[in-house]
Structures are given as C-alpha cells and as structure tokens.
Amino acid sequence: MEKKVILKTSHVGKYFYDPIKFKALDDISFEVYQGEFLTLAGKSGSGKSTLLYILSTMDTDYEGELFIEGKKITGQSKDKLAAIRGENIGFVFQFHYLLPEFSCLKNIMIPAMKLGKKSTEEIEALAYQRLEMLDLKEQALKPASKLSGGQQQRIAIARALINSPKIIMCDEPTGNLDTKNTQIVFDLFKQIAREFGQTIIAVTHDLDFAKASDRTIELADGKIISYGL
Amino acid sequence: MKSVNIEIALTHILTRKRQTIVASFGVTIGIAIYICLNTLIIGTNRYSDNAIFKTTPHVRVYKEDEISKPLSHDSLPDKRQYVIVNPKISNISKNLINPVKLLNDIKRQPEVTAAAPMVIANIFYNNGKSQLTGISWGINVVEANNMFDIESTMVGGDFKTLLSTPNGIILGVGIADKLNIKLNDNVSIISSVGVIKLMKVIGFFKSSNITTDKSKSYMNLAAAQQLLAQGPNYVTDIYVNIKDPEKAPVYAGFLATLTGYTTEDWKAANELFVAGKKIRGILFMVVSWAILLVAAFGIYNILNMTISQKLNDIAILKATGFLGKDVVNIFVFEAMVMGIIGTILGCLLAALIVDLLSHIYIGADIGNFPIQFEPSVSFTGMGVGLLVTFFAGYIPARKAAKVDPVAIFRK
Numbered sequence: 001m002e003k004k005v006i007l008k009t010s011h012v013g014k015y016f017y018d019p020i021k022f023k024a025l026d027d028i029s030f031e032v033y034q035g036e037f038l039t040l041a042g043k044s045g046s047g048k049s050t051l052l053y054i055l056s057t058m059d060t061d062y063e064g065e066l067f068i069e070g071k072k073i074t075g076q077s078k079d080k081l082a083a084i085r086g087e088n089i090g091f092v093f094q095f096h097y098l099l100p101e102f103s104c105l106k107n108i109m110i111p112a113m114k115l116g117k118k119s120t121e122e123i124e125a126l127a128y129q130r131l132e133m134l135d136l137k138e139q140a141l142k143p144a145s146k147l148s149g150g151q152q153q154r155i156a157i158a159r160a161l162i163n164s165p166k167i168i169m170c171d172e173p174t175g176n177l178d179t180k181n182t183q184i185v186f187d188l189f190k191q192i193a194r195e196f197g198q199t200i201i202a203v204t205h206d207l208d209f210a211k212a213s214d215r216t217i218e219l220a221d222g223k224i225i226s227y228g229l
Numbered sequence: 230m231k232s233v234n235i236e237i238a239l240t241h242i243l244t245r246k247r248q249t250i251v252a253s254f255g256v257t258i259g260i261a262i263y264i265c266l267n268t269l270i271i272g273t274n275r276y277s278d279n280a281i282f283k284t285t286p287h288v289r290v291y292k293e294d295e296i297s298k299p300l301s302h303d304s305l306p307d308k309r310q311y312v313i314v315n316p317k318i319s320n321i322s323k324n325l326i327n328p329v330k331l332l333n334d335i336k337r338q339p340e341v342t343a344a345a346p347m348v349i350a351n352i353f354y355n356n357g358k359s360q361l362t363g364i365s366w367g368i369n370v371v372e373a374n375n376m377f378d379i380e381s382t383m384v385g386g387d388f389k390t391l392l393s394t395p396n397g398i399i400l401g402v403g404i405a406d407k408l409n410i411k412l413n414d415n416v417s418i419i420s421s422v423g424v425i426k427l428m429k430v431i432g433f434f435k436s437s438n439i440t441t442d443k444s445k446s447y448m449n450l451a452a453a454q455q456l457l458a459q460g461p462n463y464v465t466d467i468y469v470n471i472k473d474p475e476k477a478p479v480y481a482g483f484l485a486t487l488t489g490y491t492t493e494d495w496k497a498a499n500e501l502f503v504a505g506k507k508i509r510g511i512l513f514m515v516v517s518w519a520i521l522l523v524a525a526f527g528i529y530n531i532l533n534m535t536i537s538q539k540l541n542d543i544a545i546l547k548a549t550g551f552l553g554k555d556v557v558n559i560f561v562f563e564a565m566v567m568g569i570i571g572t573i574l575g576c577l578l579a580a581l582i583v584d585l586l587s588h589i590y591i592g593a594d595i596g597n598f599p600i601q602f603e604p605s606v607s608f609t610g611m612g613v614g615l616l617v618t619f620f621a622g623y624i625p626a627r628k629a630a631k632v633d634p635v636a637i638f639r640k
C-alpha cells in the first residue's frame with residue numbers, strides 16, 4: 001500500500017527571545033503518513049511541545065514551512081487556521097484543559113457544535129458513544145471541574161475525537177494516567193489509527209508507549225536525532 | 230449568531246449570577262436616573278415655556294420707534310452741517326398701517342396657528358385719590374384668549390363678560406389690592422395722551438408674576454383705541470403664534486420681510502430665561518451621562534475580570550476551532566444580556582419614579598411636579614443604554630479575541 005503524506009514540515013526552526021535568544025527547534029523536516037501512530041520522544045526540554053504547537057497551527061511564529069494534506073499552512077490568516085484546526089485537528093494537551101463550568105458532555109460536544117456539521121442530537125449521541133468507549137458514561141452530566149485528573153484527561157481525549165479529525169495531536173496524553181488507563185488510551189489510539197485511518201501524533205516520555213507506536217521520532221536539543229524508520 | 234456561542238455566553242452568565250445581577254443593577258440605576266432627569270427637564274421646560282407663552286407671543290410684530298434723521302447730505306461740502314442738532318424719537322404714530330389686511334396676510338401663512346391684533350397703552354389707574362401706573366392690553370377677546378388662555382388665570386369675575394361690556398376692564402389682583410377695588414366697581418383710567426375714561430371692573434386675573442399683577446390689565450381693543458384717542462384702525466402690535474415655537478427666531482425674520490415691520494421672537498424677548506434653560510439642559514445632560522458612564526464602567530469592569538479569569542477557556546475555544554470573532558461575540562453577548570436586563574428594569578424604575586414625582590404637590594402656582602412619562606425619552610434611554618453596554622462589552626472582548634492560545638498553554 002502506498003503511504004499518503006498527511007503532514008509535512010520543511011526546515012522548521014523556532015527561536016525564543018526571552019530571557020535570551022535561544023534556538024528551541026533547528027531544521028526540523030519530516031513527514032507523517034495517513035493512519036500512522038507517530039510518537040515524538042526526547043528528554044525534557046528537547047522541544048517536543050514546542051514542535052507540537054507548530055504542527056497544531058496554533059503557533060505561527062517560526063521559520064520553515066508546514067503542510068497539511070499537501071496544502072501550505074504557513075502564512076495563513078489566524079481565522080483560516082482556526083477553521084482548519086476545528087475541522088482537521090483534535091488536541092489533547094499536556095495538562096488537562098476543560099471548560100470548568102460545563103458538563104463533561106458539553107465539553108465534548110462544543111467543538112462539534114462550533115463546526116456545525118451535525119445536529120445537536122447527533123452530536124450528543126456521538127459524544128455518549130465516545131464517553132462509553134472511554135468508560136466515562138456515568139460522568140457525562142457532572143461539571144468537568146468535579147472529575148479526577150485521569151478522568152479529565154480521558155474527557156479531553158473524547159473531545160479531541162468528536163469531530164473525527166484527520167489528525168489527533170497529544171502532548172503527554174498518558175502523563176496523568178495509571179497503568180490500566182494508559183493501556184485503555186493506548187489501545188484506543190491504535191484502534192483509531194487502524195480502523196478509522198486517523199493519524200495520531202503523540203508526544204511522550206513513556207518508552208513503552210513510544211515503542212508500541214508505529215514510529216518514534218526522537219528529539220534532542222531541538223534537533224531530530226532519529227527518524228525511527 | 231451561532232447557538233454554541235450563545236450557549237457558552239449564557240453558561241458564563243448563569244454560573245456568575247451575582248456578578249451579572251450587580252452589573253445589571255448598575256445599568257438599572259444609570260438608565261433610571263438618565264430617564265428621570267431627561268423627563269424632568271422636558272416637564273420643567275414645558276411648564277416654564279407655557280408660563281412664558283401665557284404673556285408672550287411666539288412672535289411680536291410692531292412698529293419700532295424711529296429717531297429723527299439728521300438732515301445732512303453727503304453731497305454737502307461740509308458733512309458736519311446738521312439741520313437737526315438734537316435728534317429725538319420721531320412723532321410718527323406707532324400705528325401699523327392697514328392692520329386688517331396685515332392680519333389676514335399673516336393668518337394665511339401655513340405655519341401660523343393664531344394671530345391677534347393688540348393696542349398696548351400706558352395708563353394710570355385711579356380710585357379716589359390713589360393712583361397707580363400700569364399698562365393695559367387692548368385685545369380682541371376671542372383671539373387673545375386663544376393665544377394666552379387668559380380665562381384660566383381669572384380669579385374673580387367672568388372673562389367672557391368683557392365681550393358684552395364695551396367699557397369693561399380686567400385688573401391684575403395686585404392693582405385691585407393696592408387700590409382697594411372690588412368686582413363691579415368703577416375705576417377711572419387716564420391714558421398717556423390725557424384721555425380719561427371711567428371703566429367697570431368685571432374681573433381679576435392672577436399670573437405667575439407679581440409685577441405683572443400689579444400693573445397689567447385687559448380691555449377691549451376699541452376701549453384702548455379710545456383711550457389713545459385713535460380710530461378703529463389703530464393697532465400697535467400683532468401677536469403671532471406658530472406651530473413650533475422653537476423656530477420662532479427664524480420665523481420672526483420671515484414675518485419681518487412679509488410685513489415690512491419690526492418683529493421680535495419670544496427667545497429674544499426672554500434672553501435670560503432662554504440662557505437659563507440652556508444651562509439647565511447642559512447641566513442635566515452632563516449629570517445623566519456621567520451616571521450612565523459609571524454604570525457602563527461596571528459592566529466593563531466585570532467583563533474585564535471575567536475575561537482575565539477565563540484566559541484558559543478562551544485558549545481552549547481557540548484551539549478547538551473558535552475564531553477571534555466568536556470570542557468577541559460571546560463576551561459582547563454577555564454584556565448585552567446584562568445591559569438589556571438592566572435597561573428594561575431601569576425603564577420600569579424610571580416609570581415608577583416619574584409616577585411618584587407627578588403626584589407630589591409643589592405649590593399653588595405650579596401644582597403637582599411638572600413631570601409626566603415621556604415615551605420618547607424612554608426610547609432614547611433604552612437606545613443609549615444598549616449602545617453604552619455594547620461598547621462596555623466590546624472593548625474588553627476585543628482584548629480576549631487577541632489571546633494567543635500557545636502562550637496560555639505553555640504556562
């Protein structure tokens with residue numbers, strides 16, 4: 001089967017200027033294939049999160065170029081980027097970020113409601129389905145702020161999945177989870193990649209997690225030291 | 230606006246009921262005071278304008294005194310050669326020529342609502358040995374009453390009797406007091422040209438001005454003409470009322486060209502009053518806007534606080550596909566909800582206060598507080614309230630739209 005490139009970076013570099021000028025990413029060029037479960041590994045401070053924010057289209061302050069599905073993303077307007085994100089990219093952040101006043105169910109539904117492609121009833125049914133997959137159905141109507149860290153992390157994963165995005169990006173998705181839950185999330189990611197052809201790019205410290213993925217790109221001091229091929 | 234945005238905004242509002250109520254309450258007070266002050270100013274102005282229009286026409290047409298012109302000619306070699314060295318007011322009569330035609334010409338103008346011929350005469354009131362100087366208005370009974378509603382100022386006797394009593398006179402109460410005159414007494418009047426006439430007192434009036442009450446009287450046009458030893462064609466003034474008294478200064482100019490005589494509008498005749506009214510208006514406006522701005526600042530403040538506490542939420546929304554515009558919509562919507570609740574309650578509160586004030590008795594002359602519910606002021610109040618809250622929401626919301634999600638997530 002021929003591999004289709006879904007995301008590509010070309011000579012991406014990133015500087016931080018505060019407190020001193022510092023090159024956090026240097027000449028990053030790689031390709032990600034559709035349906036791939038890719039992990040980004042490396043020591044703390046090696047630039048994994050920084051790279052992921054650029055891939056996510058949220059950080060626009062970098063050099064080099066980013067392509068998603070062959071389309072150049074670099075240089076697009078903020079509003080265009082937000083629309084691209086809403087439709088194509090799901091996120092799970094390093095720290096669980098939910099909207100505290102809303103129920104878990106609403107938290108999951110909001111990105112889909114914003115996208116506006118389905119009716120509220122359909123979105124709700126879909127959200128319940130995702131909650132069930134993550135073993136969280138009983139928490140649906142609780143406010144997000146009343147959940148444990150691990151539960152919040154899984155709600156965030158369910159939210160990332162709601163629009164069936166082509167790419168799911170995660171920053172330490174299992175960082176807050178115990179072994180059992182890590183396994184659940186891990187199996188879920190594999191299943192998504194296999195069955196729905198969704199691409200997963202996950203940042204991780206966890207070597208077992210990295211080993212079990214399709215491919216691992218390793219970073220050190222802002223440079224790629226291994227493409228894992 | 231998208232329903233998700235509304236849902237998010239409403240959730241924010243409902244989870245912060247207390248702040249929402251406080252902000253709305255600020256608007257309620259602001260709008261209520263704005264409406265009350267503006268209603269009050271309209272009521273007071275209406276009352277005082279009416280008081281003025283009880284004695285002053287919108288425009289007065291009369292013949293100005295002329296100073297005798299020195300008979301010097303530019304053609305003379307020495308321009309200092311005056312024939313008259315001490316010019317005085319010329320002895321030409323103050324009569325308006327052909328007043329009937331003039332009156333008809335004026336009445337034919339579409340803007341004119343009423344026009345009345347007048348003979349204003351300076352006179353002495355005599356009762357026994359006591360004498361009082363004053364001024365008498367020779368009037369066309371019906372037309373003058375239309376214009377000034379003299380009948381409503383009557384405190385004794387019947388105004389209509391003047392129609393059937395050629396030598397009747399209606400005195401200000403001050404004159405009657407001073408000269409000790411009772412109803413149906415006779416009073417002898419001496420005019421400035423020395424004519425003496427015995428007149429029958431058929432009533433008394435009381436205006437809002439003591440000086441007027443001590444000097445003014447009304448009589449028939451013909452009686453005044455006789456007092457001045459003039460014929461029935463003698464008219465000194467034509468008083469004109471028009472549809473919109475505010476336009477009087479402009480219309481006075483038009484009437485001057487139309488008639489060829491001097492005109493004076495009520496604003497020029499009451500400069501002090503007009504200036505006072507202007508100052509009052511500015512003062513009230515400044516105060517009502519200041520209070521409104523304070524209320525708006527309450528909304529601004531609360532929204533600003535909400536936004537800085539919700540930077541995380543804003544970052545999440547932006548990461549999941551919400552545009553800067555959506556974020557602005559959400560927070561402006563929140564401000565508008567507070568503004569609308571506050572404005573509606575403010576209108577109700579204002580209606581209540583206006584109603585209370587309108588039942589407060591002030592004094593004999595004014596009666597109740599001169600205030601009544603003005604729908605137009607409430608509409609402006611609502612409009613202004615919503616406009617102000619829109620900006621109070623828009624300014625902080627624009628800042629929220631600029632939040633950079635990456636900067637938030639990195640923290």
Ligand SMILES: Nc1ncnc2c1ncn2[C@@H]1O[C@H](COP(=O)(O)OP(=O)(O)OP(=O)(O)O)[C@@H](O)[C@H]1O
Nearest residue numbers: 016018019024043044045046047048049050051639
């Ligand atoms: N806002 C910032 N300003 C300046 N330097 C920054 C900023 N954010 C990150 N850095 C620096 O950039 C480098 C890469 O940071 P990054 O967060 O990408 O590391 P990471 O690989 O995700 O680490 P971890 O595994 O601990 O999450 C670090 O040296 C960090 O100090």
Ligand SMILES: [Mg+2]
Nearest residue numbers: 048049094171
């Ligand atoms: Mg990181």
